[in-house]
Amino acid sequence: MSKSLPTRSENYSEWYNELVKRANLAENSAVRGCMVIKPYGYAIWEKMQRALDDMFKETGHTNAYFPLFIPKSFLSKEASHVEGFAKECAVITHYRLKNDPDGAGVVVDPEAKLEEELIVRPTSETVIWNSYKNWVQSHRDLPILINQWANVVRWEMRTRIFLRTAEFLWQEGHTAHATSEEAVAETAQMLEVYAKFAEEWMAMPVVRGRKTPNERFAGADDTLCIEALMQDGKALQAGTSHFLGQNFAKAFDVKFQDKSGNLEYVWGTSWGVSTRLMGALIMAHSDDQGLVLPPRLAPIQVVIVPIYKGEEQLNAIYDRLLPLIKELKSHGVSVKFDDDDSARPGWKFAEYELKGVPVRIAVGARDLENNQVEVARRDTKTKETVSLDGIYDYLLALLDDIQANIYNKALKFRQENIFEVNTWEEFTRQIEEGGFLSAHWDGTSETEEKIKELTKATIRCIPLDFKEEAGVCVYSGRPSSGRVLFAKAY
């Protein structure tokens, strides 16, 4: 293994792939397009899950679980939904294997063909709404506010670890409401949950926006999204929240009796974020030395590297730091004392930098004499000598400071990479440089598609803070009422 990573400027995608591998986040599996999430990577995902799950509970949602398999006929009940997903569905056709009569191992038993084929869920709207039909009779049964943590399969042609894999982990919220207003409010609320999570936990600023009809979820009346900007200037959709209108209620005949006794179709929402967030987290902050993790999601927040000769010194260091370790742990700070004797300090320093541990404490005999330690922070790669007196408070403040600094750095990067462009010439030049392009658009999908065809850029979103502003479309020259955000995207 060579010591250093490929650099971001040399080859961004190679840097990303190598980083994922070397930091022990995940690896490719023997199954095409499917990844193995390794313990260190999964630990980050678990922290994400915990934070999100708490936020879902806070907003009144409860978890449930629906089947992995969906009867093929369900998928076709909602016309645009099936159209959106049909091309990437894995299909179960048989339920049994048998020994090959020619001795070539096991083969599919042709006798065991399913009457109705099953789809491996690409998303669960259909199977869930099929249940909701049985759960809803009266307005008293509403709202239903359910989330599930699950895996889904979308048979992607071209995969990239975390960013686009054939199987991925996610959560999908599915809610049902008595009124359109309530469902619309739910859609907006959950988008805000995602935005807060991205900003406060992942330290990743996001643009809250609305998808154009072209980019909308298959089966939704409206799709809200959060969009983040990666360091290479490409945008990444980090989460979506859909207002489903009555589309699935009608497809699955989910009706309720309102207070005046009228039968009405219910209104739905769905919203999700996936392990793709892992890719976003990596690409938003990390540098040529390795991962840079925000303290709130780092599996190890503080690592202590003892520098010693002989067991006696090691024990002396450990005894001296034990009260601090205990205090940190008792306040929920994850701390690792690395007493592994087979690696030298210099090696450990590089390793923990690669893994993005926010704070590293180095401590040797010399420090103990002076009642001090060396504290290094991953985000700025600066070191400071700190007295052991009051170090607990110092570390808590430092973790907060790192969290804030990473966010501010990403925010500054995004601000410097949003460009207002007004001419087609400016647009085509800037899109090659990357970043978000804020430009007038005439509102037609023909223009949107033409721009995509010519530049590979798509409308990432119509920002929710969209300002009415008369202008002319950057491509067609037709009148426009405001600016939308374009970018090349993952």
Add this chain to the structure above:
RNA sequence: CGGGGUGUAGCGUAGCCCGGUCAUCGCGUCUGCUUUGGGAGCAGAAGGUCGCAAGUUCGAAUCUUGCCACCCCGACCA
């Protein structure tokens, strides 16, 4: 799914064009000693169905065909 590339020890590689002591080197691993404040040094050792399967040949890492996986570029997508 189309076009291009790659696959040799845990990792990275040489060898492939021109079949025959060619399985090379580095990192890592193991053992021992010395080391330990930015990826340690010396000495010794282990480790390979050359991606998988057929085929050509007296002989295949090397040539042919098929398959699998990964990477890059396109179409599709969270």
